[in-house]
Every structure is written in C-alpha cells, then in structure tokens.
Amino acid sequence: MSDQLPLSERAYRIRRYALRMGEVQGQGYVGQALGYADVLAIAYGHAMTYRPDDPQWEARDRFLLSHGHYAIAFYAALIEAGILPEEELETYGSDDSRLPMSGMATYTPGMEMSGGSLGQGLPIAVGMALALRLKRNPAFVYNSMSDGELDEGSTWEAAMAASHHGLSNLICLVDINNQQADGPSSKVMAFEPLVDKWAAFGWHVQRVDGNDLPSVKAAFDTARALPEARPRVILCDTLMGKGVPFLEQREKNHFIRVDPPEWQQAIDHLDQAQGAAA
Amino acid sequence: MNTSHTIANVAKKPRLKTSAMIASIASEGQRVKAAPFGKALVDLAESRSEIVGLTADLAKYTDLHLFAHAYPERFFQMGMAEQLLMAAAGGFAKEGFVPFATTYAVFGTRRAFDFVHQVIAEENLNVKLCCALPGLTTGYGPSHQATEDLALMRGIPGMTIVDPCDALDIEQAVPQIAAHQGPVYMRLPRGQVPLVLDEYDYKFELGKAKLLRDGRDVLVVSSGFMTMRSLEMADELRADNVDVAVLHVPTIKPLDDATLLAEVKRLDRLVVVAENHSVIGGLGEAVASLLMRNGVARAFRQIALPDAFLDAGALPTLHERYGISTSAMAARVRGWIGCSPKTCTPPVRGRFSSAGL
Numbered sequence: 001m002s003d004q005l006p007l008s009e010r011a012y013r014i015r016r017y018a019l020r021m022g023e024v025q026g027q028g029y030v031g032q033a034l035g036y037a038d039v040l041a042i043a044y045g046h047a048m049t050y051r052p053d054d055p056q057w058e059a060r061d062r063f064l065l066s067h068g069h070y071a072i073a074f075y076a077a078l079i080e081a082g083i084l085p086e087e088e089l090e091t092y093g094s095d096d097s098r099l100p101m102s103g104m105a106t107y108t109p110g111m112e113m114s115g116g117s118l119g120q121g122l123p124i125a126v127g128m129a130l131a132l133r134l135k136r137n138p139a140f141v142y143n144s145m146s147d148g149e150l151d152e153g154s155t156w157e158a159a160m161a162a163s164h165h166g167l168s169n170l171i172c173l174v175d176i177n178n179q180q181a182d183g184p185s186s187k188v189m190a191f192e193p194l195v196d197k198w199a200a201f202g203w204h205v206q207r208v209d210g211n212d213l214p215s216v217k218a219a220f221d222t223a224r225a226l227p228e229a230r231p232r233v234i235l236c237d238t239l240m241g242k243g244v245p246f247l248e249q250r251e252k253n254h255f256i257r258v259d260p261p262e263w264q265q266a267i268d269h270l271d272q273a274q275g276a277a278a
Numbered sequence: 279m280n281t282s283h284t285i286a287n288v289a290k291k292p293r294l295k296t297s298a299m300i301a302s303i304a305s306e307g308q309r310v311k312a313a314p315f316g317k318a319l320v321d322l323a324e325s326r327s328e329i330v331g332l333t334a335d336l337a338k339y340t341d342l343h344l345f346a347h348a349y350p351e352r353f354f355q356m357g358m359a360e361q362l363l364m365a366a367a368g369g370f371a372k373e374g375f376v377p378f379a380t381t382y383a384v385f386g387t388r389r390a391f392d393f394v395h396q397v398i399a400e401e402n403l404n405v406k407l408c409c410a411l412p413g414l415t416t417g418y419g420p421s422h423q424a425t426e427d428l429a430l431m432r433g434i435p436g437m438t439i440v441d442p443c444d445a446l447d448i449e450q451a452v453p454q455i456a457a458h459q460g461p462v463y464m465r466l467p468r469g470q471v472p473l474v475l476d477e478y479d480y481k482f483e484l485g486k487a488k489l490l491r492d493g494r495d496v497l498v499v500s501s502g503f504m505t506m507r508s509l510e511m512a513d514e515l516r517a518d519n520v521d522v523a524v525l526h527v528p529t530i531k532p533l534d535d536a537t538l539l540a541e542v543k544r545l546d547r548l549v550v551v552a553e554n555h556s557v558i559g560g561l562g563e564a565v566a567s568l569l570m571r572n573g574v575a576r577a578f579r580q581i582a583l584p585d586a587f588l589d590a591g592a593l594p595t596l597h598e599r600y601g602i603s604t605s606a607m608a609a610r611v612r613g614w615i616g617c618s619p620k621t622c623t624p625p626v627r628g629r630f631s632s633a634g635l
Contacts (some may be wrong), residue, residue, distance in 0.1 A: 117396045127369020127371075130366070131374075160359075
C-alpha cells in the first residue's frame with residue numbers, strides 16, 4: 001500500500017467510520033476503535049502488503065483479529081483500505097450483513113479468522129507462520145490482540161511455540177488500553193511487567209505509545225526489518241476513546257452506549273480537530 | 279465405591295501387570311499390525327505434499343513418529359499444549375495444507391474443545407484430528423479415558439467422525455479422510471492394532487455402514503473395536519443357536535441413515551448398539567434417535583460404558599467390569615432374549631421380537 005494519504009488522515013478516517021457504525025447500532029466497542037485507530041492506520045496505510053480488490057491474494061500479509069469484538073475498528077480499517085465499500089457500514093450489526101458485531105472470517109472479506117473466543121489468534125498465527133515458511137512465502141502474519149487476552153493460557157502456549165520455532169515472520173500487536181469487561185485489565189489480572197514477560201519468552205519486544213503515529217510507524221518498520229530468527233511483539237499503549245475528549249473521560253468505556261446527539265458531537269469534534277491539524 | 283478396591287480383594291486376585299493398563303486392545307495371540315496409522319500417513323504423504331503432521335508431545339504414542347522420521351520438514355512439534363495444537367493446525371489449513379493433528383482423545387476433545395469448535399469447525403477447515411486412547415482403552419482412569427469424546431464431537435456442526443475397528447479400517451480410512459473436505463475426528467487405535475476385517479470382504483468407505491455378517495435373531499450395530507467384540511460374540515452365540523448379524527458403523531457422523539434404516543426394517547430383530555463410549559451421546563443414542571424419527575419401532579438395547587467416572591485398573595478387568603468384553607456382551611444379550619447357554623437350543627427365534635420386548 002502506498003503512503004499517498006497522510007497517516008494522520010487515515011487514522012482520522014478510521015475513527016470517523018467507526019463512529020458512524022456505532023451510530024447505526026447506538027452502541028458498540030467504539031472506545032477501542034478510537035484508541036486503536038492509529039495502530040490500524042499504520043498497519044493498513046503503511047506496513048502491510050495487500051491488494052484491496054483481492055483480499056485472498058496469496059502474497060498478502062495476513063492480519064488476524066484475535067479480539068473479534070474489535071470488529072467495528074477493523075471494518076473501519078478495511079473500508080479505509082478499500083477492501084470494503086464505504087456504503088456497507090450502514091449495514092453494521094444488522095441482519096444478513098457481512099459486518100456482524102463480532103468479527104468472523106466466514107462473513108467478511110479481509111477477515112482472516114473468526115475471533116471473539118479470546119486467546120485464539122496467536123496460536124492460529126503460529127500455524128500460519130509455520131505454513132508460510134514451509135511454502136517459502138515471505139508474507140508476514142500479524143496477530144492483533146487485546147491486553148485482556150494476556151489472561152488466556154493459549155496466548156502463552158503460542159508465545160512459547162513461536163519462539164521455539166524461530167518465527168521471524170510473526171508480528172504480534174497488543175493493544176494495551178487497560179480496560180476489559182470487569183474493569184481495568186491490571187486489576188482483573190495483573191499483567192506487568194509485559195516487556196520482561198515477552199522477552200523472557202524469547203520475543204523481540206518494543207513498547208510504544210500506540211497513539212503516537214511516528215512511534216508506531218517506527219516500531220512496525222523495526223519489526224519487519226529485524227534480521228533475527230525470532231518473533232516480534234509491539235506492545236501498544238493506547239487511550240480508550242482517543243480523539244473524542246468526552247469519550248476518553250468516560251469511566252465505563254469497555255462497551256460504550258452513546259446518546260443519539262452525542263454521536264454527531266463526537267464526529268464534529270473529530271472533524272474540527274482534523275481541520276485544525278490540516 | 280466399588281468394593282473390589284478393598285485391600286482384601288486386591289490381595290486375593292491374580293495381579294495384572296501395569297503393561298495391561300497401557301497395552302493395545304489386542305488379545306493374546308491375535309493377529310495385529312504395528313502402527314497402521316503412521317504407515318498409512320507416510321504412504322499417503324509421498325504423493326500429497328500438502329499433508330503435514332502436528333502433535334502435542336505425543337508423536338511416539340500416536341504412531342505419528344513414523345511420519346516425523348519420514349518427513350521431518352513437514353512435522354511440527356507443538357509441545358504439551360493442545361489449544362495451540364488445534365489452533366496451529368487451523369492456521370496450516372488456512373494456508374492450504376492438510377494437517378493431521380494427534381494427541382490423546384481426552385485432550386483433543388475435552389481440553390481443546392473450544393479451539394476445535396471455533397478455530398477449526400466454524401470455518402470448516404481441513405484439519406484431521408487423530409486421537410489415541412478413545413473410550414476405555416487405557417486403565418489410567420478418567421484423566422485418560424475419553425468416554426465422552428463422541429458426544430462432544432457429535433455436537434459440533436460439520437464434524438465428520440470416524441471410529442475404526444482395526445488396522446485395515448485405519449489404513450483405508452487415512453487416505454479417505456485426507457481427501458474429504460472439512461474437519462474430521464478419527465479415534466485412533468495405535469501400536470499393535472488387531473487385524474480382523476480382512477476376513478469379511480470389507481472395504482472402508484467414509485460415511486458407509488457395512489453389514490459384516492447376517493443373522494436372523496439379533497442385529498448388533500457397532501463401531502470401533504466393539505465391532506471386533508461383536509463378531510466374537512456372534513460366534514459365541516451361534517453355539518446357542520442364536521443368529522447374530524453385525525453391522526459395522528465406522529462413520530459415526532454423518533450416520534449412514536439409509537443402510538441403518540434398511541437393515542433394521544428388513545427383519546424384526548432385537549437391535550443392540552455396542553460402542554466403546556458412554557451410554558450418553560454416542561452411537562447408541564444416534565441410532566435410537568434415527569429410528570424414532572423415522573417411526574421404526576424395534577426392541578432396542580445399548581451396550582456402552584456407564585454414565586460414570588470409570589475405575590483405574592487393567593483393561594481386561596475393566597472391560598469385564600463395564601460389560602464390553604465378549605463374554606460380558608454375550609451374557610447380556612442372552613439375558614435380553616431370555617435364554618442361558620444350556621437352554622437356548624432349540625431355536626428361540628420369535629421370542630424376542632419387538633412385540634415381546
């Protein structure tokens with residue numbers, strides 16, 4: 001993918017698409033979408049190789065959305081990437097839509113796995129990365145996961161195996177927004193020190209501000225260029241609701257319900273901020 | 279609590295060695311073939327480069343080590359991690375490979391259930407799960423006895439389930455399940471595996487039930503090694519002038535409805551389903567529901583493992599205790615048809631028609 005659009009513009013558009021889908025249903029995981037938009041903008045706007053008109057293209061980089069409830073964020077990224085048509089966002093979460101509330105490979109072009117049962121993406125990624133290596137296909141497998149999935153044992157089974165098998169074509173992205181269903185992730189299950197944990201499992205680790213585009217971009221570049229035969233993880237600290245101040249401050253923001261007028265306020269805020277930046 | 283656990287009883291009994299707890303189900307002097315699964319997979323892999331093998335620290339105990347030696351570059355060790363095993367196999371299938379994933383049946387079904395369900399079956403991926411120690415084929419107790427694996431796998435939409443009887447069944451099933459598009463769960467007899475079906479002009483066909491021998495009094499419907507036991511039981515009951523038919527059903531799902539219904543309808547016989555699985559949710563209940571749904575009424579009995587956590591011990595002891603040894607099966611069938619070895623002759627035909635039971 002070329003870098004024709006500024007990446008900040010891509011991130012803004014991903015946020016905007018996500019808010020519009022949230023408005024269709026009046027609720028959703030928009031806090032995550034706003035927080036993770038910068039990472040997705042770098043993935044689809046800068047780092048990954050793919051063909052928008054051929055989502056199954058053999059040489060594409062694979063992007064596994066392990067946290068299926070991030071579908072709203074991912075659909076927004078797929079629309080921005082040109083893999084899904086913009087009009088389709090109106091169908092989000094509706095009967096017979098290709099865009100169900102939780103991401104499923106059987107429904108959506110560009111969706112590589114049916115996520116939602118958490119902790120499954122990374123072990124699938126291990127199999128895909130081994131398979132690509134066996135095929136001598138140089139594509140990368142990106143596994144995208146939430147910090148809540150660090151609670152799942154299967155994540156660590158896979159982390160161990162990826163290192164054991166020296167999977168240099170595997171890049172794991174962890175969205176650390178410190179928010180899961182029952183409250184702050186660190187309170188639900190203390191997960192720090194994350195850099196040490198991943199490093200102890202044999203991974204190349206980078207930890208970045210996931211809402212700082214240049215940092216995220218540099219981390220992706222480093223992960224892709226490393227010569228070492230080991231898997232790479234980018235730990236992305238993000239802010240739930242990023243870009244819409246009244247959502248950033250909302251206390252219960254794992255699953256956001258927004259009053260009807262607030263959707264437009266949120267979009268207006270994004271538009272103004274983007275206009276000021278441009 | 280089983281009273282045979284008492285010290286006094288244990289002291290009186292001849293001691294069966296530990297090897298009887300982990301040995302194959304072959305009886306002494308029986309014809310066997312070694313590692314039929316491993317050999318069949320190696321043979322097939324020569325012409326099918328997309329076949330890969332994965333295991334969770336049990337290559338040697340699932341006969342996959344033969345494949346690992348023949349094709350080391352296509353063998354992937356996942357360590358003792360069954361969730362990873364299933365999901366990684368799914369990853370291989372997504373990339374166009376046909377992964378054969380092996381572990382023990384308890385771990386492949388109970389432990390990794392959600393991964394089989396969500397990663398593999400929901401996307402109809404081409405993963406072949408080959409799981410050793412199905413049902414009561416180890417004396418290690420409930421930790422290793424997969425007495426509900428069929429119930430679990432039957433509940434998964436689109437899952438094909440194969441329960442082979444012997445080495446011939448396995449050899450012929452391996453290329454067929456590889457050719458099948460979609461997930462397959464195969465119960466895997468490993469090691470020294472009995473060979474019995476070569477005497478019956480038998481060929482495995484995925485999805486097909488096969489009548490191995492006909493008989494006018496009792497129709498035994500069976501899968502896995504219980505078909506072998508049913509054939510032995512048929513021989514034993516012949517001496518009592520009881521004529522037993524044996525219908526082997528190596529594919530549990532999808533069930534061969536047409537053959538089953540035709541055989542049950544053809545003659546008014548006592549229908550006995552014999553399986554190496556809990557009485558809940560396996561072949562017996564599948565057949566019962568098929569007959570009920572089609573309005574076919576017959577006297578119906580199940581030979582299966584009880585709905586219980588089974589004892590640890592030597593396999594021959596346990597098979598006898600839970601009624602799946604040949605002699606225990608014969609005794610139960612004699613009871614159901616109201617005869618004993620001395621009183622069964624002359625013919626008892628007609629006494630146990632569906633009207634009478």
